Amino acid sequence: MNDPVVLITATLVLAGGTFAFRLAGPFLRSRITFPPRAERLIEVSTVVLLASLVATTALTEGHGPAGVARPAGVLAAGLLAWRKVPFLGVVLAAAAVTAVLRLLGIP
């Protein structure tokens, strides 16, 4: 994991590919008009990707469940975000709830 050649190559490919995705949107938009239905699906797909990323990073570790403390912290964060608490409060609450539960011996 510490081989610098592997790490630098990985960084270049990930950074270059990500930049290409960022370039592609404005480039396509100036040349193609998407039907409204496709635009809506494109927009919803970002929500779907982010939601599944939340679910897998909050609830799973490797191929198994992540225990109780982390999901509880993320759940608390979700409730605060729903009540329109600012980002910083939401993020700190997630860590605090998770840390306190672990301190109490809950994994």
Add this chain to the structure above:
Amino acid sequence: MLFILLNVHSIWRTLDRALLRDISLVCVAVGVVGLSYGAIAVASGFPLWFPVVLGLTVLAASSEFLFVGIVAAGGSPVAAVLAGLLVNARHLPFGLAAPDVLGRGWHRLLGTHLMNDETVVFALAQEGMPRKRAAYWACGLGILVCWPLGAFTGGLIGSVMDDTDALGLDAMFPAILLALIVPAFRDRDRRRAGLAGAAVALAATPFLPTGLPVLLALTGLSVTAVREKAHR
């Protein structure tokens, strides 16, 4: 350099105090999540420079967490890069949705690099082009500084402490993503599609390599597609 300074000055004049406060809070939150990213990366065995350089050049948190997580769990770097690219594919629809705020000339290269979950959401929420542009750039430049800085500080924490889990740092990343999608979840159709996708990803996690379940989640879109067909 002078050009950037002039640009920052005009951003400063265009933004009002309330918007500037919101943007600063998001940048600080991003910096705090950066702490957890840097700490987790270094505690799982990466050298200190790596999360900082990856953060600065990729500038997309989820793919960086995913990369570090997959390699730390024993996955191959190739799989980790592919998973990161898959997750970052969402920047294409972001670019389709974003208003024309990226700038001109060489300036546009930096503007393109600053495109991410937070900057697009902030730009879309403003009225009028000057405000959209100012919000996009202020948020983007703030994140460009806060994210790698947070990763570096977190990396220092991770190098003196083995058990970053005790601080609950691993809960911060899903928390900020959740905070970003909560406004979209107030809409019923998006909530259904999002929940369906999340269920698919969870069901697939025990069986598929990390990164793939998130893509398989796009089948959750069929909920929206079928409903729209039924409407017609």
